[in-house]
Amino acid sequence: MIKRLSPWILAGPASLLVLVFLILPVGSTLIATFTDAKGWAAPYATFFNSGFRRTVLYRTIEISLITTVISVILGFIAAYVVAQMPGRLKSIMIIAAVFPLLTGVVVRSFAWLILLGKNGILNSALLSMGIISEPISMLYTEGAVIAAMVYLFVPLMILTLAGVLEGIPKDVVEAATSLGAAPFAVFRQVILPLAMPGLIVGAVLVFTGSFTSYATPQLLGGERQMMMGTLLYQRAMVTFDWTGASTVAAIMVVVTIAIVMLMTRLARRLNPMAG
Amino acid sequence: MRTTLHPALIVIASIIFIILIAPLFIILGAAVSDTNYLTFPPQGFTMRWFTNIFEISAFRTTAITSLQIAFFGTFLALLIGIPAAYALNRFRIRLPSWLSNVFVLPILVPEIVLGFSLMKSVTINLGLPVFATLMLGHALLVLPYAVRVVGASLASFDFSIEEAAISLGCPPLKTFLTVVLPNISAGVIAAFILAFITSINDVSISLFLTGPGISTLPIQILAHMEQFFDPTIASVSVLLMLLTVGVMAIVEATLGLTFLTK
Numbered sequence: 001m002i003k004r005l006s007p008w009i010l011a012g013p014a015s016l017l018v019l020v021f022l023i024l025p026v027g028s029t030l031i032a033t034f035t036d037a038k039g040w041a042a043p044y045a046t047f048f049n050s051g052f053r054r055t056v057l058y059r060t061i062e063i064s065l066i067t068t069v070i071s072v073i074l075g076f077i078a079a080y081v082v083a084q085m086p087g088r089l090k091s092i093m094i095i096a097a098v099f100p101l102l103t104g105v106v107v108r109s110f111a112w113l114i115l116l117g118k119n120g121i122l123n124s125a126l127l128s129m130g131i132i133s134e135p136i137s138m139l140y141t142e143g144a145v146i147a148a149m150v151y152l153f154v155p156l157m158i159l160t161l162a163g164v165l166e167g168i169p170k171d172v173v174e175a176a177t178s179l180g181a182a183p184f185a186v187f188r189q190v191i192l193p194l195a196m197p198g199l200i201v202g203a204v205l206v207f208t209g210s211f212t213s214y215a216t217p218q219l220l221g222g223e224r225q226m227m228m229g230t231l232l233y234q235r236a237m238v239t240f241d242w243t244g245a246s247t248v249a250a251i252m253v254v255v256t257i258a259i260v261m262l263m264t265r266l267a268r269r270l271n272p273m274a275g
Numbered sequence: 276m277r278t279t280l281h282p283a284l285i286v287i288a289s290i291i292f293i294i295l296i297a298p299l300f301i302i303l304g305a306a307v308s309d310t311n312y313l314t315f316p317p318q319g320f321t322m323r324w325f326t327n328i329f330e331i332s333a334f335r336t337t338a339i340t341s342l343q344i345a346f347f348g349t350f351l352a353l354l355i356g357i358p359a360a361y362a363l364n365r366f367r368i369r370l371p372s373w374l375s376n377v378f379v380l381p382i383l384v385p386e387i388v389l390g391f392s393l394m395k396s397v398t399i400n401l402g403l404p405v406f407a408t409l410m411l412g413h414a415l416l417v418l419p420y421a422v423r424v425v426g427a428s429l430a431s432f433d434f435s436i437e438e439a440a441i442s443l444g445c446p447p448l449k450t451f452l453t454v455v456l457p458n459i460s461a462g463v464i465a466a467f468i469l470a471f472i473t474s475i476n477d478v479s480i481s482l483f484l485t486g487p488g489i490s491t492l493p494i495q496i497l498a499h500m501e502q503f504f505d506p507t508i509a510s511v512s513v514l515l516m517l518l519t520v521g522v523m524a525i526v527e528a529t530l531g532l533t534f535l536t537k
Contacts, residue, residue: 081288104476111298212385
């Protein structure tokens with residue numbers, strides 16, 4: 001009897017933690033948006049009828065998409081070079097990617113506050129070159145948020161892709177080359193399709209990470225560039241509108257899970273090594 | 276995979292890596308600037324911003340809270356995560372296939388949603404103390420590391436060694452501690468390090484779970500930044516980066532940094 005139950009006894013405490021402290025609380029947040037006194041799904045009507053909140057949602061989608069595209073491109077180039085570097089240089093490059101990754105979001109966003117601030121390095125540089133005559137305000141713009149987010153996610157992309165690219169057997173690449181494929185054709189027809197599953201995993205991580213971020217939009221976007229994360233906080237802790245906050249939370253959950261499921265399916269279909 | 280690299284690619288990649296590291300050196304410069312505002316390149320040189328950290332008691336207390344939460348949260352996650360990982364690998368056929376997906380949920384659900392929900396349901400409705408909720412929230416956040424990283428180690432473990440020990444009369448718990456655990460120690464160390472650093476740096480879960488008198492270091496940093504724009508935060512950041520250096524040294528010594536690309 002004990003023997004039959006032992007797998008459950010071993011997996012039980014961890015499952016219980018997830019059930020009691022994740023599934024139930026998050027579930028109750030989601031349910032709260034459907035059981036509002038004003039009527040079924042009324043909180044969603046409130047959300048989408050507010051021009052401000054709609055703008056926040058669209059802005060969040062836009063910033064996350066731009067961040068994802070730039071991070072994928074830069075991450076791919078960097079990972080491609082990492083994968084082909086000799087041992088020593090490769091370690092240095094991996095250290096350069098891991099170090100920021102293990103440094104907190106707050107510290108990394110803060111770095112961009114110094115870079116883009118009124119007394120920041122970018123303003124000083126532009127001033128000394130005579131391009132501008134007085135410091136310009138670069139903070140609290142969409143560009144500032146995107147720059148910091150790309151900075152946040154490129155290391156993740158590099159590490160995800162470096163492993164995938166290293167795993168591509170060199171015979172495959174050599175075969176294509178020896179059969180007369182031009183370097184670009186090798187890239188487009190051999191390397192890119194083989195790297196596609198990793199690319200999709202990385203893109204999903206970047207998109208969902210940007211979509212649900214809080215610290216970076218808070219520090220570099222402020223009130224003016226409010227995103228879903230900062231809106232959730234503002235609704236919950238500044239205006240104490242918990243239904244409004246739960247609605248933002250529910251939209252975040254739905255978008256995140258939809259993107260993950262859609263892209264996992266796509267990755268499976270695009271994987272040339274499968275079936 | 277090895278092909279000839281176009282020089283332009285090497286140049287672009289080098290620029291990317293420089294931009295990845297440069298801002299962190301800028302923080303270092305800003306931390307020693309003898310000005311009351313954040314600036315780079317530093318003007319003058321001073322260590323007073325570092326001593327200033329220790330004069331602000333909020334940094335001291337929140338740093339201690341952060342370390343406690345990270346330690347206990349990670350410890351709890353490993354304590355329940357390792358048996359779960361073991362069960363998932365050892366008894367794969369006897370457990371339903373969806374069970375492993377349960378342990379992915381903390382990654383799938385946005386952290387900030389989890390933090391908000393924990394505040395609403397657990398702190399306010401259940402009345403659990405803030406510290407306990409904070410610790411459980413962090414344990415949840417890092418549970419996937421415990422289950423998946425340790426699970427990866429277990430996947431390459433040869434369970435016939437364990438069976439040999441048991442058939443020779445070794446009790447199950449002793450077998451686990453003296454035969455299985457030493458063989459997966461690399462995974463356990465990796466899980467601990469990744470979990471600990473994730474917990475220390477977390478903002479989104481702690482955001483809602485800090486109350487009067489209890490806060491974590493990243494939340495305190497955010498709060499400080501909203502009021503002051505002096506180099507104190509830069510010096511705190513330098514200390515946090517030193518922690519990262521320490522962690523990387525441990526990873527390199529135990530597993531090798533290339534572990535992180537797998």
